[in-house]
Amino acid sequence: MNLFKKAQPYKKLYVFLNHALAACCVPLERILRTFENPTYPKPKTMNFRLKPAVVFTLLVVLGITFHNFTLPPQPGPAKPSPAPDLPTTMVLNTDRYGKVHNAQLHDDVFAQTDWKELGFPKFDEELEIALKNQLRVLENSKFKDGQKVGNLRVTYGQLKETIEILLQRVKEDPGALSQYLNAYQAWGGDKKGNTYFTGYFTPVMEVSSVPTKKYKYPIYAYPKELAEEGKLPTRAEIDGEGVLKGMGLELAYASNPLDIYIMQLQGSGYVKFVDTGAQKLFRYAGENRHPYRNIQRFFRNRDDISIGNLSLSGINRYLNQFPEMIDSVLFFNPSYTFFTPSTGLVKGAGMVPLMEGISVAADDRYFPLGSVLLAAFPVVENGIVKRHEFKVLLPQDVGGAIRGAGHLDVYCGIGKEGQRKASSLHHYGQVWLLLPKDDTAVALNE
Template sequence: MVRPATRAASFRDLPGWQDDRLDDALLAFSRSLPALSSHTSGWPLFDDLRAHCEAAARLVSTGDVSEATARSFFEARFVPHAVVQDEPHGLLTGYYEPILPGSRRSSAQFPVPLLRRPPDLVTLVDDALRGTAGIGLTHGRQTDDGVAPYPTRQEIEEGALDSLDLAFAYLADPVDAFFLHVQGSGLIEFDDGDRVRVGYDGKNGHPYSSVGRHIISQGGMSAEQATLESIKDWLRADADRGRKAMWENQSYIFFRELGPAAETATLGVRNIPLTAMRSLAVDAGCHELGLPVFVVAPDLDPGALGKGFFRLMMAQDVGSAIRGPERGDVFYGVGDEAGRLAGRTKHPGNYYLLLPRPADLAAA
């Protein structure tokens, strides 16, 4: 792990800190506890982070956490540190969980399969590090002669895995299916009435590349024109052209059913339940998962929150495109409105890492 340089600050230095309501941030932080309890780290502050998360979970379990209590908790147990890098700002984007119609059987209406994890797929690096630059293939295919590269997106869509009978759901639209891969999870409203959440369960190991960036490079639209909806429209306007553009992203995601939508949560890395507007995908090669991060993005207008984004977020997810010390992906929640907000988020931003104080002193 290559941790970024930081500069100690105070909570008074954090723009918008006093205006952020922190009671739901404390709840979001507490949801990292199972992941922090089941993993170890060589980071010297890891045990303190876990101890503070345990304390947060105890507070939340009382069922009565006020905003003032949550604010006192974070200010007593953490010290903000500004990330210092050569560039003046990082980049914030957004992601969400789509709701898509589907079927358990292939048909003319629902021809696009979602595939479960193949039995011969092996994980070569910790999934938490799958977005880290320079790590090569993240997954491979176990063969009698060792581990080989898995088929690419194009090869899979042209039938390379058909003999394994991996399809468990079918969607109507290849563009929606492609962006479900990009988001990593979603809700499927099956034609039999079931509403089921599906989530990430591995990938073919090939590097992710942005279809939007490819379209821009080919002159399909300008960077200023590129939003989630405009990219989808471009891909759908010419099916053959769109399919070839999507094949430029060789990465392919495998899914699993998590259960009925009403009984499950959107899951981030290491099965951390995500919280809309509080969970952040980060580069786990730079930051400890579970760490609170105060995000400052004055130009971001996230709907009902008003102008400017000044929010305490939790590092609870990763993504293949999330690389760098101030590169973040904001989880906006579930459904069309969340997708609209996520799709228009591409703004400069900065991080203040909340580094844990020694747990024995903070609790004293």
């Protein structure tokens, strides 16, 4: 019986080899029969020498055959399954502004929270760019190694490692976050974990390079010589008494002093010169070091003034209706911000471009420039907080009005749309400072 007739998978191989050996005048069938039955007469041509090409062909084909039919593929080492993704939102029992009901008092500025209670946002390209920028913010910062941050002792290396862990490990497997980082909740402004979120933006306004009947309110550069001599003047002395007039510090002239005030609150702004057509970015250049007082308090302290909306847009409408009140309102705040002309993108104190919804201005005594924050950020619908979504926020700026561990000012963009978003944000959420686990803890989890 022919061996190849016992196994159907070898039929094609039989035909191929038979044709290959036919060139030597030795049918494969006769050779196989010889090995099956020793009594079968050997062919007269058995003392032939196989051609090298035929031998090589036989070896290759037989090698492939045995590999395919006798050596099934071996499975490789099993890869560890990724950790499950963390939730991206959380629902808290809060009031309409996002404050948690019946929250307990915190003993310290920062308290560690178990990751089982937290979540994390989707890691996208925008967040990756922002984190790479944050490395530059950290390099540009004046953070002192081992500096006290609230009740924590934090090193420069820890801040850098946090960013690198997020870029290298968490980007690939967000569920593994708890293996490498700890989350420390800030106690907020009320020491119950409620952090106040506001928004700021980059205004765009028209100015003139020379004073005119319409554009008559100066925007000033920082008075270095005066600062070296002693205390800088207040807002009332600068804008009311004109103590800086004639010192060559005028950068441009605006048509409305409230526009200048808003740009000072935001820290920078784009200006368009109506007389020259030029466009510039006026960046923050310093302050007069007088205490900041929110002009909203001016209205709250006046029983004779009725104003329904205390946002900047509401105050603007009121002052347009009662222009005689503008000096009294603005001079209530003695703090004053100076500018320097620049070009390019808007940058904060960290000297990197601000990114909408990620960059925040913070008090760097608690949230250092270059640190990474996880936030349960308020999602507002019709003025009411419906839920909170997890966001990564990056301290890349500072502000005179941002003080303490309970207030973050979120960058909201440029122009009217940025102003709209910033004006609508005055709600509460929660914030955690992310820091790496100690080396021992990380090693045990790997």
